Amino acid sequence: MLDFFSRQRIVAQPDYNRWMVPPAALAVHLCIGQAYAFSVFNNPLTRVIGITESTSEDWQLTTIGWIFSLAIVFLGLSAAFGGKWLEKVGPRLTMFVAACCFGGGFLVSALGVYWHQIWLLYLGYGVIGGIGLGLGYVSPVSTLIKWFPDRRGMATGMAIMGFGGGAMIGAPLSIALMDHYKSATSVGVMEAFVVMGCLYFVSMLIGSLTIRTPPKNWQPEGWVPPVVENNMITKHHVHIDQALKTPQFYLLWLVLCLNVTAGIGVLGQASVMIQEIFKGTITAAAAAGFVGLLSLFNMGGRFFWSSASDYIGRKNTYFIFFVLGIALYASVPSIGASGNMRLFIIFYALILSMYGGGFSTIPAYLADIFGTKYVGGIHGRLLTAWATAGVLGPVLVNYIRQFQIDQGVAKADAYSVTMYIMAGLLSLGFVCNLLIRPVHEKHHIKHDELDEVDGIFPYPDNAGLEQTTDN
Structure with a gap:
C-alpha cells in the first residue's frame, strides 16, 4: 500500500x-x-x-x-x-x-x-x-x-x-x-x-x-534554456532549512503578508462596505453580486498576473501590485464620497485581481530565487504569511471601523482611515520587494550534494537530456 x-x-x-x-x-x-x-x-x-x-x-x-x-x-x-x-x-x-x-x-x-x-x-x-x-x-x-x-x-x-x-x-x-x-x-x-x-x-x-x-x-521538448543569465532566476537550489537563513525568505514573507493583508480585509467586508458607503442605492442582492464580481476578479487575476509574470518578471509584477494598489486604496475614500459607484467597483475589482495574483505569483517567485528542487517546502513555510494576514486584515478593517463608529463617524465614512492604512502597508511591501536580491552563493547546494529526486534543474548544464512530448 x-x-x-x-x-x-x-x-x-x-x-x-x-x-x-x-x-x-x-x-x-x-x-x-x-x-x-x-x-x-x-x-x-x-x-x-x-x-x-x-x-x-x-x-x-x-x-x-x-x-x-x-x-x-x-x-x-x-x-x-x-x-x-x-x-x-x-x-x-x-x-x-x-x-x-x-x-x-x-x-x-x-x-x-x-x-x-x-x-x-x-x-x-x-x-x-x-x-x-x-x-x-x-x-x-x-x-x-x-x-x-x-x-x-x-x-x-x-x-x-x-x-x-x-x-x-x-x-x-x-x-x-x-x-x-x-x-x-x-x-x-x-x-x-x-x-x-x-x-x-x-x-x-x-x-x-x-x-x-x-x-x-527532464525538460520540455524544444525548450531552449536562456543563454543570457537572469540574476533573478537562479540556476542553483537552496535547501528548505537553509532558505530560512536568507534575508530573501523574510522579505518575500513580508511581500506576501502585506499584499494579502490589504486584500483579505476588504474581501471579508465587501458586502457590508458597499451597502454602507452607497446606502439606499445598493440592496443586499446587489451587494451579493458585487461580492461575486470580486470573486471573479480574484480568480481571473490569479491566472492573468502569474502568466504575465513569465514575461515581465516576478519582481516587476509585485511592483505593479504595490504601486497600483497604493494609488487605488488611497483613492477609494474620495471615490466613495463622490458617489461614483461604477469607478468604486472598478477599483475594487482591480484590487482583488492583484490580491489573487499575489498568491499565484509567489510560488514562481520562490522558484526563481531558491530553485525548483525544494520549492514546495519553502512555499509551505512562506504560507504562514497568509495565516498571519488572515487574522491581521479582518482585524484592521473590523476594529478600526467599529472604533470610528463609536467616535461618532458615519458608517459611510468609517472605512477611510482603514484604506489609508492599507495603502501604507502596501508602501512597506514596495520597499521589501525593492530590497530582494539573488541569494548569496554560500546558501546554494553544491552540485555533488544533490540527492536523487524527481524533477529537473531550472537550467540544466548538461545537454542531451531525456525529452518528453509536449502536445
Missing part, C-alpha cells in the same frame, strides 16, 4: 503529456477553495436549534466566526510543516492525506452540528479541515513548476486559480444542499456537510491518483 504512494510510482513515462497535470491540480484546488464560501453556513449555524430563528441556546455569529479563522491558521501551519514532508514523500501521498483531512473535517463537523458541540466544528473544519487545506494547497504547486520550467507563472496560476474559483462552486452547492435537506427539524447543514465531505474526498482522491512527476533531468 505504501509503495503505491511512493515517489517512484508516480514518475511519468517519457511519452507522458505534461498538460495532464494541471487537471489533477485543479481537482484538488477547486475543492479546497470552498473555504472562501464557508460564510454561507454562518447564518444557518446560528439557527440549528431554533430552525427558523436563533434561540438563546443557539451559537452566536462571533462564536461561529472562529471556524473559518482556525481553518486559515491551520492552513498556514500545516503548509509550513507539511511542505518539507511533501518534498520527501511526493505529491500523491500528500494529496491523499489532504483529501482525507478535508473530507473528514466535514464529517466531524457534521457530528458537531448533530450533537450541537461547537468544539467539534472547531476540530473538524477548523483543525482537521485546515490541515487538509494546507497540504492540498502546496502539494501540486512544486510539481507544476517542475513540469513547466518555461512557464512557471502560468503553471502555478492554473492551479491556484482553482482555489480562487472554488467558492463559485462551493457556495451554490452548499445552498442547494441545505435547501434540499432542510425540514421542520433541520436547517440542512449537517446533511450538507456529509454530502460535501464525500464529494470533495472523491474529487481530491482522483487528483492524487492522476498526479505525475517528471523524470529526473
Whole structure:
C-alpha cells in the first residue's frame, strides 16, 4: 500500500503529456477553495436549534466566526510543516492525506452540528479541515513548476486559480444542499456537510491518483534554456532549512503578508462596505453580486498576473501590485464620497485581481530565487504569511471601523482611515520587494550534494537530456 504512494510510482513515462497535470491540480484546488464560501453556513449555524430563528441556546455569529479563522491558521501551519514532508514523500501521498483531512473535517463537523458541540466544528473544519487545506494547497504547486520550467507563472496560476474559483462552486452547492435537506427539524447543514465531505474526498482522491512527476533531468521538448543569465532566476537550489537563513525568505514573507493583508480585509467586508458607503442605492442582492464580481476578479487575476509574470518578471509584477494598489486604496475614500459607484467597483475589482495574483505569483517567485528542487517546502513555510494576514486584515478593517463608529463617524465614512492604512502597508511591501536580491552563493547546494529526486534543474548544464512530448 505504501509503495503505491511512493515517489517512484508516480514518475511519468517519457511519452507522458505534461498538460495532464494541471487537471489533477485543479481537482484538488477547486475543492479546497470552498473555504472562501464557508460564510454561507454562518447564518444557518446560528439557527440549528431554533430552525427558523436563533434561540438563546443557539451559537452566536462571533462564536461561529472562529471556524473559518482556525481553518486559515491551520492552513498556514500545516503548509509550513507539511511542505518539507511533501518534498520527501511526493505529491500523491500528500494529496491523499489532504483529501482525507478535508473530507473528514466535514464529517466531524457534521457530528458537531448533530450533537450541537461547537468544539467539534472547531476540530473538524477548523483543525482537521485546515490541515487538509494546507497540504492540498502546496502539494501540486512544486510539481507544476517542475513540469513547466518555461512557464512557471502560468503553471502555478492554473492551479491556484482553482482555489480562487472554488467558492463559485462551493457556495451554490452548499445552498442547494441545505435547501434540499432542510425540514421542520433541520436547517440542512449537517446533511450538507456529509454530502460535501464525500464529494470533495472523491474529487481530491482522483487528483492524487492522476498526479505525475517528471523524470529526473527532464525538460520540455524544444525548450531552449536562456543563454543570457537572469540574476533573478537562479540556476542553483537552496535547501528548505537553509532558505530560512536568507534575508530573501523574510522579505518575500513580508511581500506576501502585506499584499494579502490589504486584500483579505476588504474581501471579508465587501458586502457590508458597499451597502454602507452607497446606502439606499445598493440592496443586499446587489451587494451579493458585487461580492461575486470580486470573486471573479480574484480568480481571473490569479491566472492573468502569474502568466504575465513569465514575461515581465516576478519582481516587476509585485511592483505593479504595490504601486497600483497604493494609488487605488488611497483613492477609494474620495471615490466613495463622490458617489461614483461604477469607478468604486472598478477599483475594487482591480484590487482583488492583484490580491489573487499575489498568491499565484509567489510560488514562481520562490522558484526563481531558491530553485525548483525544494520549492514546495519553502512555499509551505512562506504560507504562514497568509495565516498571519488572515487574522491581521479582518482585524484592521473590523476594529478600526467599529472604533470610528463609536467616535461618532458615519458608517459611510468609517472605512477611510482603514484604506489609508492599507495603502501604507502596501508602501512597506514596495520597499521589501525593492530590497530582494539573488541569494548569496554560500546558501546554494553544491552540485555533488544533490540527492536523487524527481524533477529537473531550472537550467540544466548538461545537454542531451531525456525529452518528453509536449502536445
